[in-house]
Amino acid sequence: MSQSTTTAPVDIDAVLAEVRAALAEGDWERAVTLIESLRPPDQADVFEELPPEAQDQLLPRLDLEDSADILEELEEEDAAEVAARLKVADLARILDEMEPDEAADLLGDIPPERAAKALAKMEEAEEVRPLLAHADDTAGGLMTSAEVLLHKDMTAEEAIAYLRSIAPDTETVYYLFVVDEDMRLVGVVSLRQLVIAPPDARIEEIMDPDVIHVRADADQEEAARLMSRYDLLALPVVDEDGRLLGLITHDDLVEVLEEEATEDIYRLGGVPEEQPIDVPVPAALRTRLPWLVLNLGTAMASATVLSVFESTIARIAALAAFFPIVAGVSGSAGTQTLTVIVRGLALGELDPRDGLRALAREVLIGLANGLVVGGLVALIAAVWKGTPALGLVVGLATLLNMLSAGIAGVLVPLGMQILRIDPALASPILVTTITDTMGYLIYLGLATATLTRFS
Amino acid sequence: MSQSTTTAPVDIDAVLAEVRAALAEGDWERAVTLIESLRPPDQADVFEELPPEAQDQLLPRLDLEDSADILEELEEEDAAEVAARLKVADLARILDEMEPDEAADLLGDIPPERAAKALAKMEEAEEVRPLLAHADDTAGGLMTSAEVLLHKDMTAEEAIAYLRSIAPDTETVYYLFVVDEDMRLVGVVSLRQLVIAPPDARIEEIMDPDVIHVRADADQEEAARLMSRYDLLALPVVDEDGRLLGLITHDDLVEVLEEEATEDIYRLGGVPEEQPIDVPVPAALRTRLPWLVLNLGTAMASATVLSVFESTIARIAALAAFFPIVAGVSGSAGTQTLTVIVRGLALGELDPRDGLRALAREVLIGLANGLVVGGLVALIAAVWKGTPALGLVVGLATLLNMLSAGIAGVLVPLGMQILRIDPALASPILVTTITDTMGYLIYLGLATATLTRFS
Numbered sequence: 008m009s010q011s012t013t014t015a016p017v018d019i020d021a022v023l024a025e026v027r028a029a030l031a032e033g034d035w036e037r038a039v040t041l042i043e044s045l046r047p048p049d050q051a052d053v054f055e056e057l058p059p060e061a062q063d064q065l066l067p068r069l070d071l072e073d074s075a076d077i078l079e080e081l082e083e084e085d086a087a088e089v090a091a092r093l094k095v096a097d098l099a100r101i102l103d104e105m106e107p108d109e110a111a112d113l114l115g116d117i118p119p120e121r122a123a124k125a126l127a128k129m130e131e132a133e134e135v136r137p138l139l140a141h142a143d144d145t146a147g148g149l150m151t152s153a154e155v156l157l158h159k160d161m162t163a164e165e166a167i168a169y170l171r172s173i174a175p176d177t178e179t180v181y182y183l184f185v186v187d188e189d190m191r192l193v194g195v196v197s198l199r200q201l202v203i204a205p206p207d208a209r210i211e212e213i214m215d216p217d218v219i220h221v222r223a224d225a226d227q228e229e230a231a232r233l234m235s236r237y238d239l240l241a242l243p244v245v246d247e248d249g250r251l252l253g254l255i256t257h258d259d260l261v262e263v264l265e266e267e268a269t270e271d272i273y274r275l276g277g278v279p280e281e282q283p284i285d286v287p288v289p290a291a292l293r294t295r296l297p298w299l300v301l302n303l304g305t306a307m308a309s310a311t312v313l314s315v316f317e318s319t320i321a322r323i324a325a326l327a328a329f330f331p332i333v334a335g336v337s338g339s340a341g342t343q344t345l346t347v348i349v350r351g352l353a354l355g356e357l358d359p360r361d362g363l364r365a366l367a368r369e370v371l372i373g374l375a376n377g378l379v380v381g382g383l384v385a386l387i388a389a390v391w392k393g394t395p396a397l398g399l400v401v402g403l404a405t406l407l408n409m410l411s412a413g414i415a416g417v418l419v420p421l422g423m424q425i426l427r428i429d430p431a432l433a434s435p436i437l438v439t440t441i442t443d444t445m446g447y448l449i450y451l452g453l454a455t456a457t458l459t460r461f462s
Numbered sequence: 463m464s465q466s467t468t469t470a471p472v473d474i475d476a477v478l479a480e481v482r483a484a485l486a487e488g489d490w491e492r493a494v495t496l497i498e499s500l501r502p503p504d505q506a507d508v509f510e511e512l513p514p515e516a517q518d519q520l521l522p523r524l525d526l527e528d529s530a531d532i533l534e535e536l537e538e539e540d541a542a543e544v545a546a547r548l549k550v551a552d553l554a555r556i557l558d559e560m561e562p563d564e565a566a567d568l569l570g571d572i573p574p575e576r577a578a579k580a581l582a583k584m585e586e587a588e589e590v591r592p593l594l595a596h597a598d599d600t601a602g603g604l605m606t607s608a609e610v611l612l613h614k615d616m617t618a619e620e621a622i623a624y625l626r627s628i629a630p631d632t633e634t635v636y637y638l639f640v641v642d643e644d645m646r647l648v649g650v651v652s653l654r655q656l657v658i659a660p661p662d663a664r665i666e667e668i669m670d671p672d673v674i675h676v677r678a679d680a681d682q683e684e685a686a687r688l689m690s691r692y693d694l695l696a697l698p699v700v701d702e703d704g705r706l707l708g709l710i711t712h713d714d715l716v717e718v719l720e721e722e723a724t725e726d727i728y729r730l731g732g733v734p735e736e737q738p739i740d741v742p743v744p745a746a747l748r749t750r751l752p753w754l755v756l757n758l759g760t761a762m763a764s765a766t767v768l769s770v771f772e773s774t775i776a777r778i779a780a781l782a783a784f785f786p787i788v789a790g791v792s793g794s795a796g797t798q799t800l801t802v803i804v805r806g807l808a809l810g811e812l813d814p815r816d817g818l819r820a821l822a823r824e825v826l827i828g829l830a831n832g833l834v835v836g837g838l839v840a841l842i843a844a845v846w847k848g849t850p851a852l853g854l855v856v857g858l859a860t861l862l863n864m865l866s867a868g869i870a871g872v873l874v875p876l877g878m879q880i881l882r883i884d885p886a887l888a889s890p891i892l893v894t895t896i897t898d899t900m901g902y903l904i905y906l907g908l909a910t911a912t913l914t915r916f917s
Binding site: 046167198199202235268269273275278283291295298299302306311314317321325328330331334335336339346349357364368375379383443447 | 503737758786806827830842
């Protein structure tokens with residue numbers, strides 16, 4: 008993780024201060040000039056800091072293209088709020104300038120009646136409408152419409168002339184997909200291949216007929232994994248008959264990767280659903296509180312164990328000092344194992360069929376951890392409390408619980424994977440419950456069987 | 463997280479079985495044909511499953527380009543092992559076929575004498591040698607050499623003819639960087655702009671002179687963030703005088719993003735250093751065991767608190783049943799807060815200057831969590847143990863510890879960020895120590911002050 012929070016080639020705070028000063032003087036022209044001098048992500052960063060009234064006044068004064076860029080770059084919720092305050096006619100004109108996939112996403116985030124009205128006024132509605140039909144987290148939901156398609160019977164020269172004539176302004180042009188009469192995807196030519204091919208070569212001769220593609224209803228992660236694995240700049244999306252519906256572009260790949268990483272990090276941290284950092288408190292509670300209540304339920308397992316051994320604790324209260332170690336440090340070991348297994352599954356580096364090998368490794372690691380940490384704890388306990396027998400019990404309990412931590416850390420996420428439950432979501436709470444409960448059970452069981460006889 | 467472990471358009475296991483069958487019959491030709499029919503990442507997946515002798519026999523029989531692809535796609539350690547077993551002359555020929563940045567990375571992973579010998583035999587040594595000078599985790603360490611550079615005085619037509627003449631086979635050609643006489647970076651033209659420009663337009667007229675670039679000694683994350691923020695397919699790397707040294711390409715961006723996400727996930731899970739899933743047990747222990755020993759040290763804080771209150775525990779052993787709840791569930795709440803803050807900092811969505819606002823939010827959330835969970839715990843304790851006073855103490859302790867969890871979950875990672883220590887690395891252990899120790903302290907303190915008077 009880096010230490011700097013934003014990396015922009017411009018000083019956004021300085022520009023923001025200037026824009027604010029211009030607005031305070033009512034100098035709209037200067038504010039507009041300042042914002043238009045920035046690159047889109049920086050424009051959005053400045054824009055989102057302005058009060059709503061200033062945003063509403065500024066947007067219609069900006070170039071349509073800049074307005075479109077800003078709505079594309081704003082956080083989803085912020086863009087939806089700005090869009091909700093625009094006049095429908097203004098909104099439609101800006102949507103026409105946006106990339107079709109971004110326009111479709113924004114339309115999905117505003118109230119349906121308003122979206123319908125805006126669509127009715129859009130010139131490019133026919134490009135955006137088909138994109139609205141696909142669920143957000145599918146390949147279809149990520150794709151944008153393919154503006155430039157080649158036919159297999161064109162020559163390289165004709166294709167280049169065609170590109171020049173339509174002067175496409177999108178990034179989707181680095182890979183040109185080739186279709187037949189029925190719009191079925193039959194090949195791909197990179198712009199590079201086109202440029203370096205003999206001018207009279209037919210597209211069919213220079214294209215690669217073996218195109219990696221994805222069905223519209225595939226999971227967005229499936230699409231991201233294909234793009235990342237095969238280093239694709241664009242991934243064509245097809246329907247069940249192989250007809251080309253659209254393209255997923257590399258900027259979507261980066262977004263999906265960050266989204267999925269954030270989802271895993273959140274879930275491993277006990278936050279079941281990703282939320283923006285400035286989510287309102289009630290929404291944050293709706294996500295987090297049920298998880299804590301569930302946690303309370305699972306903690307009752309170890310509470311019960313502790314309650315069962317109440318008389319042992321009453322007789323040897325010194326035992327309590329080592330609860331955080333027997334249960335806690337093994338819990339950390341379980342989390343380590345869990346982390347490695349969950350990430351391995353997520354990256355596709357661990358095949359569930361290799362589960363036994365992973366289990367053997369983690370049991371060995373648990374044994375070694377247990378011998379070292381258990382030995383240290385035994386020593387600490389024996390010296391601190393002056394009772395070698397207590398040291399033995401604490402050390403042995405730690406060793407055994409380290410083993411159960413290693414086993415649980417492997418079997419729980421693998422089991423979740425087999426049950427098709429996200430291991431990142433369900434495993435941490437279960438592994439902690441197991442290391443806690445097993446820790447108290449082994450420790451207090453051993454103590455009851457041995458120490459209470461002599462005390 | 464997805465449930466499928468690999469997404470490949472081919473059935474790798476089936477091809478692997480066929481390759482193995484061919485090898486068993488000594489049919490090298492068939493094995494070679496099978497592997498050459500695959501795409502590079504799939505070739506590597508099949509290759510890495512073969513025994514070393516088969517790998518060593520196969521590699522010289524494959525096309526040089528396929529051999530190069532396989533070494534590029536293998537995991538770093540696996541590629542280094544294969545390279546270590548190759549004849550130096552064979553290795554040099556394969557390195558010549560590899561992308562310069564991949565060749566440099568591989569040379570960095572094999573013993574220095576061997577790398578020097580291979581370099582001495584390479585034809586493209588002069589392209590690779592400058593890349594070796596940069597640290598792995600810097601922008602310079604990611605870059606590859608820029609094969610195609612335009613001069614600002616060329617015309618669009620000359621530039622296209624030049625591209626055709628050298629027929630570059632790299633992906634680095636979608637953005638063409640423009641230099642002056644001194645190799646200083648002065649602009650960028652996309653291949654798209656070049657293709658759609660009037661043939662006689664001078665490069666200087668169509669290029670964008672405002673190029674986002676990065677210094678060779680910048681952190682690799684800085685480079686990744688610029689590429690992700692500005693949707694760049696290639697990022698030029700310059701020296702202190704603005705001379706172009708090389709390019710970072712989009713495949714590196716994807717790799718850095720996955721690497722950084724994995725690093726954060728590992729660190730949050732108490733594994734300080736990323737390792738391949740099949741790392742040998744001793745190496746795994748070297749990373750994980752010191753962390754557990756550190757954990758043991760911090761756990762001594764709560765052990766001390768428990769020890770101080772030994773006489774209270776001896777008198778009211780029923781108190782122990784609620785240890786996992788007062789300390790554990792608040793610990794989970796602390797982890798939730800920590801997760802949100804650490805990820806917000808990593809993604810640049812949380813500015814440390816907004817720390818106070820974040821603190822206020824999380825204290826409010828802690829208060830609400832504490833009221834609900836504390837209320838539930840109080841009820842459980844009162845009903846289960848039949849002692850309303852115990853319920854009150856447990857509930858109040860939970861409420862107060864939820865507040866300390868919220869505060870620690872914000873202040874610890876922000877403090878680490880300010881101290882320039884990775885919050886993902888250092889925060890979890892500290893936050894857990896705080897919620898554990900505070901939990902026992904508040905709970906047993908309250909119990910001692912109230913309950914022991916009446917029991």
